[in-house]
Amino acid sequence: MDFTISDDQATLAQGVRDYLAGVHGPEVLRELDAEESRRSDAVWQGLVEMGLSGLLVPEAQGGLGLSLLDGVGIAIELGRAGVAEPIADTALVAAPLLVAAGGQDALLERIATGSAKIALQHPVNPWTADLDTASHVLSADSDALLLAERSGTARLLDSVDPLRRLFVPASAGGAAIGTSGALLDHAALIAAAQQIGIAEAMLAQATDYAKTRTQFGQPIGSFQAVKHHLASAAVKIAFARPVVQRAAVSLGEGAAHAAVHASHAKLAASDAAWATAETATQVHGAMGYTYEVDLHFWMKRAWALASAWGDRAFHLARIDAAVIGGTLPIGPGHSFA
Template sequence: MDFRFTDDQLTLAETVRDYFAGTHGPDVLRHLDAGVNRDPAIWQGLVDMGLTGLLVPEEHGGLGVGLVEAALIAAECGRACLAEPLVETSFIAVPWLIAQGRMGDLQAIADGSQRHVPAHSINGWVSDGDGTPLASVDPLRNLSCDEKPLSDDPHLLNLGALMSAAQLVGLADAMLQQAVDYAKVRTQFGQPVGAFQGLKHQLASCSVAIEFAKPVVWRAAQAMQDGIDSAPVHVSHAKLAATDAAIQTAETAIQVHGAMGYTYEVDLHFWMKRSWALAGSWGDRAFHYHRIDAAVLGGTLAIGPEHTFA
């Protein structure tokens, strides 16, 4: 059994990464933070890249790819700390609408003229909605309280948790890179702090946590795409692993930056705050830990090597 990504999948992710590297750097985040948090030109760029229609079937004007590809691109959105609600609209709402047979809005979502951001009761807020504004730890998230009834559909919850996990591994990757880069130039006792063994060990631990989280996220995406019964448990595992990796990396990156780590002057704070926000979105750690605990101890999830690839 081959668990590797195809060349097409890797090329897609690399293309999106390169695009964001050239169009969505820290200077853009600071510009958005100083204004209204949204720029129509950024959204149009996502449309032109075909990302808004990534999961939309071809007959409705999209590319018709699967959740695995969407998870890869969601990770790149996290790496870039993308402010626009691409993940919510195109990677969460679209597959949810398709699962319900609601195809009417897909063309408009694919061409970027409509943003359909779903709201779930587990969150209690709507992202980029029209309700009463709410404060967020992440300055680039526009949250509001919607007066409309919130959905309690478990499929929507699983899609949201999966894509949050994917973004978290991308965020963790970016924070680790920022920490490594800074460790090479920050000096102490006449040498870069990155030369100290203790710091090397901390950064290495972060790298291990991230690399261990990634296959868990990709497995959850495949499980959701295949619609297997154990998919919700794999999603919870992914959310836990990705959250832990991102929070650990954020804490280490802050330490690497010293007392400056918490300040607005350091770009790190955008990625750190997004990680904090996503850690509690679409089910917090306690919620997902309980789902795994109930499945394993309750006997609904068979464990052991003989069941791993069933």
């Protein structure tokens, strides 16, 4: 299994990173936080014009026809920029599932043009994100994956992340187009990828602060204890990234252990983001918890995504069941078979 990033994939991710750095910085997050809707038509349209909505849509339906591994690279950048628009759910989770289901060409064309937004719903989550603005709902009911047009009103819930819009789930319904497990695994993977970007953003903020904040006449980043904390966070992120990439290729190829790989990715990335949030907060001192410090936007997103699409206990149980149950052989002879 080859999950290395090609030059083209790296260039694509860097281009998206540069674009988002210019149009979706902390000042935009603060502006959105002040808006009741927490959403911006301009931000959404910019993402669409960048081609992100059609990233995984086949070329025949107006998309770019790229792979799930490409999608993971973009999800990392969405997490790094703190993007809360439903582009990840629609373009990186729903789109490949609709492609696999077949017979959804018209909807895929709308996704590519940005005129359709898909809300994702699964029993593992007691909420549905961005239900109020969705054109369709992709939901899991028992063993089936259901697709329906959204109808009715949506009741807003509170979230630890002020930029996430969570609603009481809609009644499941619609036509069965696949299996429910595919939704959970793909959504967990994309959440994990965003956690990598979130963790890297928090680490960068903490590192920059450590270079400028002085104590005892020198930057706090010169102190060994601070260096070690930041280095430990960097190692956790570096170890989690290939796990996420492996899961992307595994799901994209329909590998036998794809579900376990997705759980491993969610577990590793969420643990890395959680640990980095703690480290970044400590480096910032008491200010790390305050609204005045930009860090809190990414920290709250890390907390929110850690429990989305299966929390730590859920995914650890899936991995334990596979390893202890013997369905997933472990060891150097099996790791990359």
